[in-house]
Amino acid sequence: xxxxxxxxxxxxxxxxxxxxxxxxxxxxxxxxxxxxxxxxxxxxxxxxxxxxxxxxxxxxxxxxxxxxxxxxxxxxxxxxxxxxxxxxxxxxxxxxxxxxxxxxxxxxxxxxxxxxxxxxxxxxxxxxxxxxxxxxxxxxxxxxxxxxxxxxxxxxxxxxxxx
Numbered sequence: 001x002x003x004x005x006x007x008x009x010x011x012x013x014x015x016x017x018x019x020x021x022x023x024x025x026x027x028x029x030x031x032x033x034x035x036x037x038x039x040x041x042x043x044x045x046x047x048x049x050x051x052x053x054x055x056x057x058x059x060x061x062x063x064x065x066x067x068x069x070x071x072x073x074x075x076x077x078x079x080x081x082x083x084x085x086x087x088x089x090x091x092x093x094x095x096x097x098x099x100x101x102x103x104x105x106x107x108x109x110x111x112x113x114x115x116x117x118x119x120x121x122x123x124x125x126x127x128x129x130x131x132x133x134x135x136x137x138x139x140x141x142x143x144x145x146x147x148x149x150x151x152x153x154x155x156x157x158x159x160x161x162x163x
Contacts, residue, residue, distance in 0.1 A: 002084040002108075003153040004046045006123075011037035011149035013093070013142045014124070031131050033093075033139065036124035037149055041069060043121060044113065047082055055080075055115040069119035079112035079124065088154030091127050093139070093147050100148065101138065103129040108151065 014034040020027040044051040059070040086108040094100035110126040131139060 002046060002086050004043070004086065004108075004151065005153060006037070006039075006149060006151040008037040008039065008149045011035055011147050013139065013145060013147050016136075016139050016143055018136065028130060029133075029136075031129055031136065031139070033127040033129070034124065035127060035147075035149060036122055038116070038120050038122050041115065041119045041121050043123060047084060047111070047113070051113075055113075055121075056119065070117050071115045079114040079122070082111040082113060083109075084111055085109040086151075086153055089127075090150075090152040090154075091129065092150035092152075093142070094150070095138065095142055095145075095147050100150070101131070101135050103127065103131060103135075105129075 012035065014036055017032040017034075019030050019032065021030040022028075041052050041056060044055065055072055056069040057072045089106045089108050091103045091106045091108070092100040093103075107128040108125055109128070112124040114122040114124070116122065
């Protein structure tokens with residue numbers, strides 16, 4: 001299971017899709033949020049130890065910035081989809097002054113990775129959660145705008161009940 005922890009002040013809420021899902025015999029309101037954010041290529045180590053080396057090559061620092069990293073193959077099809085998933089995650093969406101919206105026990109999946117020259121990567125993913133009606137109304141107005149994102153993995157318990 002992926003245990004990615006993210007704090008990004010410059011994420012984008014790409015879209016919001018409302019739906020229902022089964023919870024026992026009942027149908028409950030749920031939502032899918034697509035979120036993306038730019039970050040350092042170092043995040044690729046969370047997906048696979050060799051992913052950074054397979055996506056980037058070194059080049060002249062005067063053209064590519066301090067990292068000197070360039071996309072290895074510009075003819076490669078991006079974004080690259082990943083099948084990792086986080087369950088039980090906590091997602092916080094901040095949108096200005098005040099407390100952020102908090103979505104607990106969220107499922108985070110459908111990761112898409114797009115490398116950029118200069119050593120950055122745009123990470124996009126889907127958050128499956130159960131927002132309140134008030135949160136849905138606010139999320140609707142935040143679509144395609146900048147938000148502050150915090151993603152926390154669930155705490156894993158050790159065998160034997162000890163933490």
